[in-house]
Amino acid sequence: MSGFQYEAPATVDAAVGLLAGAKGNARVLAGGTDLLVQLRTGAAKPDLVVDIKRIGELRQISGTAAGGFVIGAAAPGAEIGEHKELAKAWPGVVEGMELIGSTQIQGRATPGGNLCNASPAGDCTPGLVAAGAIAVIAGPNGRREVAVEQVPVSPGKTSLAKGEFVVAIKLPPRAKNSGDAYLRMIPRTEMDIAIVGAAVNLTLDASGTCTQARVSLGAVAPTVLLVDAAAKALIGTKVDDAALAKLAAAASAACKPIDDKRGTIEYRTKVAGVLARRAAIIARDRARSNA
Amino acid sequence: MAGYEGKSFKWVGTRPVRPDGVDKVTGRATYGADMNLPGQLTGRILRSPHAHAKILSIDTSKAEKLKGVKAVVTSKDFPQMHRGVLPGDEGVNFHYLSSNIMARDKVLYDGHAVAAVAATSAAIAEEALALIDVKYEVLPHVIDVDDAMKPGAPLLHDDVFTTGVNPKPDKPSNIVQRVHMALGDAEAAFKDADIVIERSFKSKAVHQGYIEPHAVVAEWSEDGQCRIWCSSQGHFMVRALTSRLLNMEAAQIRVMPAEIGGGFGGKTIVFIEPTAVLLARKASLPVRIVMSRDEVFRATGPAPGSSMDVKIGAKKDGTLVAAVGEFRFQAGAFPGSPVGPACMAAFGPYALANVTSAGYEAVTNRPLCYSYRAPGAPLSSFAVESVIDEIAQKLNIDPMEMRIKNGSKEGTQMVYGPKLKAVGNLECLKAIQNHPINKIPLGPNQGRGLAAGFWFNLGGQSSAVVNIAEDGTANIMTGSPDIGGSRASMALMAAEVLGIDYSKVRPIVGDTSSVGFCEITHGSRVTFATGMAIIQAAEDVVLQCRQRVAAMWEVDVDAVKWEDGHACPAGANAGDQKPLSLAKIAAKASRTGGPLVGSAAINAGGAGPAFGVHICDVEVDPETGGVTVLRYVAAQDAGKAIHPSYVEGQIQGGVAQGIGWALNEEYIYGADGRLQNSGFLDYRIPVASDLPMIDALILEVPNPGHPFGVRGVGEVPIVPPLAAIANAIARATGARMMDLPMSPPKILAAIDAKK
Amino acid sequence: MSKFHISTTVNGEAVEYLCDPKQTLLDVLRDELNLTGSKEGCSSGDCGACSVTLDGRLVCSCLVLGVEMQGRSVETIENMTSDEKLHPLQQKFLEAAALQCGFCTPGFLVAAKALLEKNPNPTESEARYWLAENLCRCTGYDKIIRAVLETAADMRGSK
């Protein structure tokens, strides 16, 4: 019989206990928008499914005293999009989250799930990586924090150990004159997996010179990339056309994509540069208006 | 048939709420998968993971022993069919049809059915499938039509011999047929041309993409009677094919038409119904099979991919002098691609004295290629309309003027022989020419594209019954599944003839045991042919009413005329009688001869061809190749629009499907011959945010073959969009796309190649 | 594997059912509760034909497990009419011929109702993006979008 054990614990500790003690394959159920499809097709055959949506703290989105944010791993995209302060501080992160599916998927899909599904094309992840977000991981040995880009290690695989799961994602406090943006290329306007995604997060000084930048690319390598060379192309510049051209070239150069049903190596490489440039312009303009 | 020329209509042409509407907005309407009979089992089908393989053995013993499994069937349970086509079978090869429903000695495509189970739950049925052990010997496969036609290509069948060639081949081949038709001498006429353009085109297979997966519930009783509920485009087709395939008598099978959630040609043949009947018979319990979306993509009847060459010559002033097209279509694993109609329709919008249209069909390791809205025409038309546009561009002539100058009209001889009767091609062209869209200035990276399209439209067999109730209200019944509002048009036509209020007419779709035979809902035939049957059945009632009133009034029937739902004196010789309403006549029916029942059973000829002309504006992102459709206008000759809202809906829906075909829809196969995008995530049909409003202009050039002037409207709207979009992209970017779909990577590569 | 006993609220009524862990909310609605108005078009959250609201939030019922429903509340197309009257969206869909085959219609209506509750004055673009997960293959969306926008205008006018 192809069923599984289903548990919906009320606390993080209980969830860790279940996951750590599981015999066979255990899966965490957050929004379920990936897991249920895998259950249907037979791609996932878990023995235990742990639903984390009944853990109160995992559904919270809260601001920290320092001005950052903690997003519970089971908060759905729709709630993230409705969080006005978050959307104001991190519009790029939020637009990445809101691009996962359309309205119905938004009612369920979570950033924690998107991160741990470990698809290189996950729309939420580049924005988080560019933002310098931290994943809070609970496990049998207590909690630990890692940069989000450390969570996925290859398509469908994460660095989480048995019994561990992501409980929250932390966004740092927002400096003045900062902005971020995420863009992706899909053949339709909605309901597609990104062929390429690009997120840019930057901070300007009072003169408009870029002092800090992070650039992240999706769907151009086995995992979402953090591209230092692309960020360096922006830092110290006014994010003018010359800098943007360098950024685009660095982004394209960082790509290690594959040919697949969604796009070609050539296309992904080229469009990664285009999207990085366009996202940088949006981030720059947001930073300028965020004085 | 009474003449209605010049008559002003009271109901026809209005837009009332459809009779089945409330059930559909409340969730009450019953589609195939909504049936749930007591004791019903769940049926599931095991499908081939290989594109082409010999079946060495199938061991179902473990599955049969699983608790909860009530029946397992394989091809051994299906009667052997005669190999080849028998006279009277209208070209249907039942051996192939049976072999498609359940693979016999070979599997011919990824997704080909090899066994089926019925069990007490879906979970058990799935577990049982996993216990069936099939041993395969994998064979080389062929996916592309040009590859399949090459000598030495992996051969799918040993009994396909190319037809249409001389001498008759003595070796089997993947090439099923060669079609060839010509007027004049095109090759000789090219020397009179000032410009000749020859281009090659490719396209991928596409799916109809109906949202409702195929679903069937079958019930078998020990006296050999069988009932089937299913969503199809023709329950009489389901009965006919199921009875032949299972060696049953047609009258043993009663097929109940469920509501159908879209078909577009894809539900004009059986895929799962005979399997459900066999499982129900073995299990002695009702069985429901509902396809998953994956199965729908892998194992139903998509439209073929193609490879096409078109060469057209013109004078400097844009006069077309010669045209040649060769259209090579994939069949799927079995013959059946619409290459004949593609050849016939390709040059339909043009009056050409010298034209040759030829086609080939070749079997490939793909699911059966079957009908999709104006089958064949969108592809051949894409190629022809692209070349026409390029000629206009090169000659610096307005593409609209060029189409009007060369446009086909009444009296034009078509490449397949006959001459056109009254048609609306020029009217559509002029309507688009005069549309305000032409005045909207285009911005950078924007382009405007124009294309025309033709489709034959079909008639055929239909039956209808009009039952008048004792209060003068009417129940009308046909056997044509209502796929997009045809109940409303049937009721409007009956109300018109009977002269009673639309709200007093209740239309139903009868099952195969309740109403006379009706052909499938296809070929844009229902409003035309089944509508004609309804008109005749209603006229039959009117005649009976006049006869009965004549008897009451003791006058000749000619002295009684029918006006606005009343029997009235036709002249002074009928005396000074007060008009009698249908309700009053019905109330007295028992005394005047019994129930008032009108019926008609016809084989309708006289279907009038449809023309459509489309114009659209697109914007192309030069850095990503992404296309945004900004505006879209479609003009179409409907003959007479019975319910204009649903005519507009057919046009808008066809356009949307055509845009999807043009831009993003495609079957993607891996090197292993397996389909990679068998879901709505990666098979990209247009979503709401992809499209603009679609302005549908209805023109009415009456079809002389129908009492109200009706032409079919459902199919031609999908013909022009492929080229209209391609022509707009060509004008926006300077790059002419000759490979469908025009997805962003291809467009970007073409733009970059121009640089 | 034994079945789960779930107590939940469906269309305002307390409901109990037994389900396998693998059954989706859509399976439960259709096969256990006989509420077949929600349709199965893909079972992967890509077509929207199974749209329902779960604790007021628009979701695809094929992407919710039946076992997740303990103590929650779901509303389906079957609950859209009230006092024997059609919802204004239902009435407008009929008048505007915003359906052909009707299979996607329940999902569109549930989704459009959720839109108008959140945004009573959507632009055409907002309506198109909100409804982008509801696939329709018959209409080209034109009449559906018009019906939604016209209903929104009517409902604002009648307030």
Add this chain to the structure above:
Amino acid sequence: MARIVLSDEFGRQFAGGQTRFDLDVRDVRHLIRTLEEMFPGIAEHLEAGAIAIDNEIIPDPWLNPIRPNSEVFFLPAIKGG
């Protein structure tokens, strides 16, 4: 005599390349019988396709009259979608 036109491929396959014939036939049934006598084996192929008589495509024709000056074309089968 009615003018009868076969498609090129039937002409090629059965009639030595000839496609146009002037025949004295009463109706479609008579026409198909006559052609079958002239070109054995052609009937089943003709019956699987469509026919246009005097510019009208006729579904499943058999008893339809053919007048002395009629023009008859044999066409590939047309399936709708």
